[in-house]
Amino acid sequence: MKKFLAVILLLTLLGSILPTSFASAQGAGEDYTAQADDSLSKLADKFFGDINAYWAIMSATNQANAKDPSYVKITNPDVLEVGDKLLIPSKEDAQTFMATFDPAEGDVGKLFASGAKGQLQVGNWWTSGGEFAGVNAIYELYRQENPDVELIHAGIAGGGGTNFQGANVNKLIAGDPYDTFMLHAGLEAERYTPDLYLQPVDDILAETGVLEVMPDDLKALLKVRGSTYTVPLNIHRGGVMWTNTRVLEKAGLAVPTNFDEFFAACETLKGQGVVPLGLGLADGFELSHTFEDVLLGTVGADKFTGLWNGSVSWNDAGVAQALENFNKLLDCTNEDRGTIGWVGGIELVINDQAAFNIMGDWAYGEVLVNNATDYVKWNPAPGTQGTFFLVSDGFALPKEAPNKENAIEFIKLITRKDAQEAFNQNKGSICARTDCDYNTFPEDRRAYFQSAADDFKTSRIIPMVTHGSGAIPSWATQFGDIVIKFASDRDVAAAQAAFILAAEDAGFPQQ
Known part of the structure; x- marks a missing residue:
């Protein structure tokens, strides 16, 4: 069942x-x-x-x-x-x-009674072990402080929000929204027509004082149409290559730092019957995510940023080279990649079946729950050294939230230092606040979090398109569709031409 x-x-x-x-x-x-x-x-x-x-x-x-x-x-x-x-x-x-x-539309409130002060339906897509461990730490705090509220984890599976977002739009349009719902910080708010359906949270952020300890890059990213609609809970690093040190040691290989080294390692590993790069595609976002890492690692931070702000044409030779690199990279992956999701990809590394997995640091949550921290390590994806691919999760407040006061209490809670520390040490991300004390995190995971926090302070911050931060939703969707088609036909010229048309559709004329 x-x-x-x-x-x-x-x-x-x-x-x-x-x-x-x-x-x-x-x-x-x-x-x-x-x-x-x-x-x-x-x-x-x-x-x-x-x-x-x-x-x-x-x-x-x-x-x-x-x-x-x-x-x-x-x-x-x-x-x-x-x-x-x-x-x-x-x-x-x-x-x-x-x-x-209709469970597919998130009608979960009907399955539970209400507390003396009503319910709190939290719409989200956090359903894997590491993801839920993080958000459940928030829930425990909320329940302790609000015992008369029935908190409902309304989770719809689908990595990166693939399935949740469609159901969420339908609920907003129907006038039956969640009390609060998860979204990525940045332009993803445009998906939900914020002027019509979302309540600005600038006053709540100011009241809690969190703006005083929030990175400037993140505050700028949150502004959409002059208002803030997302209360950020964390900061993820999207450009991580998770590495099984036991597999590399057995193969006699060092961690590759660029694509020439990566493809050489790929051939060695394949010759030894080992999957070089674990990859799962079933959640819908993984191909786009991986290609973004390849694109950044190929063209560099300046050109990558220019592709999305119109200062660099998608006709650039670097885009074609990135597609060539991606073509070769796909040949280094597991044959069953279409039947497993992102969790399956990192599990191949955890289970000594693959050497690498390119995924955001939410994958660290799976490393933690599988007790694999002693041999699964983190490195930048090839060519991305000195950059920080930013993905930030947060929550929004619908204008028509059925239990708005309960939702506001939840929104305020997630701005707090204790809540963000409790969440992020399980989720694999760092706080959206600059004052979290990572020395209080369990000893087996401190090193990663401190590393991510240090890199965030010193690296070039680049919002990730696949996860809603770096481009308007329609352009991000076209980008993902083009990558999916390319993975099937491997036609570099056709994909580059499609990227050019997508940029023009987004309002950036191409040369």
């Missing part, structure tokens, strides 16, 4: 909570005690003749739990223990519930 293909829900029971309305409250339906081999799908089939109606059982049981804790609190529909007390709604009530419930 795979309930989490579209929506992953992870929630810890709060203290005193009150139920919202549900047709089959405790006075209707029937109690049921879970038996061996039971599952919610099997029970939905048994009682309703519809295996997909398990959501109705989850909602009814959670509403009952709000009144009577002898009923189980269901936080994961895939997990049912022998002896769990459930409330099975009537078939009519289950059909009524399912008629208006």
Whole structure:
């Protein structure tokens, strides 16, 4: 039973909570005690003749739990223990519930009761082990300070927000937004028509005092149409080449610093039956992300920045060379790259099956949860030394947030030093504040965080396009589509011509 293909829900029971309305409250339906081999799908089939109606059982049981804790609190529909007390709604009530419930659109609030002060639905795409470990540290702080609020982790899987963003737009347009939702700092806010749907957070940032300890580069990046719509929680470094030192040592290789060295290492590793570069593509953003690293490593920081501000033409010879390099790099990757996502790519390195993985430092969260810090190390992607590919995660406040006061408390919380330290030591990123003390982080991970913080202070900061910071959404989407097509046909001239047209569509005439 795979309930989490579209929506992953992870929630810890709060203290005193009150139920919202549900047709089959405790006075209707029937109690049921879970038996061996039971599952919610099997029970939905048994009682309703519809295996997909398990959501109705989850909602009814959670509403009952709000009144009577002898009923189980269901936080994961895939997990049912022998002896769990459930409330099975009537078939009519289950059909009524399912008629208006769509998990793919993030209707998760209907699955849970409300606290005395309502709910807080946190829309996001953090569903992997390392990602959730980070945001759950924030949740624990919020729950301690707001015990009368039912906090709901409304996570929709899909690396880089691929699936979440579409569902989020639909909810905003329908007038049924999350109370707060995750987005990348920078121009990604344009995806959500901020003037219409988002509340500026400049006053909240000023009130909390966080602007006094926020890097100037980040503050400038946050401004969209003259206002700030994103409260940043972290800063990720996008240009990291994760390296398995055990694999390299066995192969007798040093860490490559440029593409000539990388391709030489690739041939050596392939000759020894080792995958040179672990790569997963199933989450949709990985090809674009990897090519951005290749493009920066090939043309350098000045030309890369110029390509996106119109001062350098996409007809430049460096773009063609970057495509040639990318073509060769793809031949250094695992054959099953299309069937695994970004987590699968870093896991190949963690499991000694690949030497390298080019991915942002959110991959460090997977290194941490797999206890691989002693042999999986970080290096700049080839040719990118002296640069810092910036990706920043944050949260926005919808104008029509159903529980706005709860959302504002969450927004204020994530600006705090203690919250950012708790989050980032698990997520693999550094704080969006300059005063975090990385010496307080667990000893096995301090070195990376201090390294990233030092590099952020001294390196050339470059916003990453794939993750919403460096270009308007329509241009970033075209860029990604071109890279995907190139990975299939390997036509350098066609891809470069398409890049030229995309830049012109974005308002930058090309020579």
